[in-house]
Amino acid sequence: MDLRPSSENEHFLLSCFGGPYKGALYCLTLKAAVIIIAVIDIVLGALCFLELAFILLKQYYSEVDIVIGLHDLLDIVALFFALKGISGITKVDSLLLHPYSQYKTVELCFLIPLRLVKHIVFCEELGICGWGYFVFGIMIANLVSFFFAKTVWSAYIRLSNNETLMVMHGKEVVEMMQQQPRVLGIQPVYAVPGQTIIQTPVGQAVRPVV
Numbered sequence: 001m002d003l004r005p006s007s008e009n010e011h012f013l014l015s016c017f018g019g020p021y022k023g024a025l026y027c028l029t030l031k032a033a034v035i036i037i038a039v040i041d042i043v044l045g046a047l048c049f050l051e052l053a054f055i056l057l058k059q060y061y062s063e064v065d066i067v068i069g070l071h072d073l074l075d076i077v078a079l080f081f082a083l084k085g086i087s088g089i090t091k092v093d094s095l096l097l098h099p100y101s102q103y104k105t106v107e108l109c110f111l112i113p114l115r116l117v118k119h120i121v122f123c124e125e126l127g128i129c130g131w132g133y134f135v136f137g138i139m140i141a142n143l144v145s146f147f148f149a150k151t152v153w154s155a156y157i158r159l160s161n162n163e164t165l166m167v168m169h170g171k172e173v174v175e176m177m178q179q180q181p182r183v184l185g186i187q188p189v190y191a192v193p194g195q196t197i198i199q200t201p202v203g204q205a206v207r208p209v210v
Contacts, residue, residue, distance in 0.1 A: 020154035045079025
């Protein structure tokens with residue numbers, strides 16, 4: 001199996017912060033992480049669909065409703081891509097996973113400014129202007145969104161480079177398999193003149209002494 005290092009130039013926004021992940025949170029494989037992220041997107045998408053439906057039932061839309069509706073729309077669209085992402089990661093198909101990876105990156109680009117606009121609108125309409133809390137909250141939210149996007153991207157990049165073992169089982173399994181040839185390597189045995197092959201230990205090569 002080809003275990004070449006993955007390309008780090010597939011997407012500048014993600015690759016400029018380092019190469020593809022080998023796992024997630026030091027305890028999850030990329031496959032498990034992508035499935036968890038996709039399930040979160042599916043649940044959020046379903047909840048946001050109900051919220052957006054409630055907003056659309058109103059006769060008057062405030063600025064708060066519009067901003068919340070746009071945010072909900074991103075999560076609803078993510079639901080459909082997440083379904084495709086689960087199919088791709090379970091079938092170990094990079095082509096099926098690619099649309100989900102692309103959408104998570106696009107979603108990240110929209111979420112960062114949208115969160116800023118959302119706070120400004122809330123400040124003007126509802127008088128909620130805790131900038132200290134907002135800066136901390138938006139930093140955490142953006143870091144989580146970035147982690148989600150890069151995790152899905154990492155799984156796609158590694159599947160594209162035939163690093164299936166890395167995605168499915170993690171770097172520990174890959175490192176163990178790479179070490180096996182050295183551990184189980186053939187040890188040469190130097191045979192003295194007149195020694196027969198049957199006297200040589202089984203599984204070891206015979207190198208006659210000149």
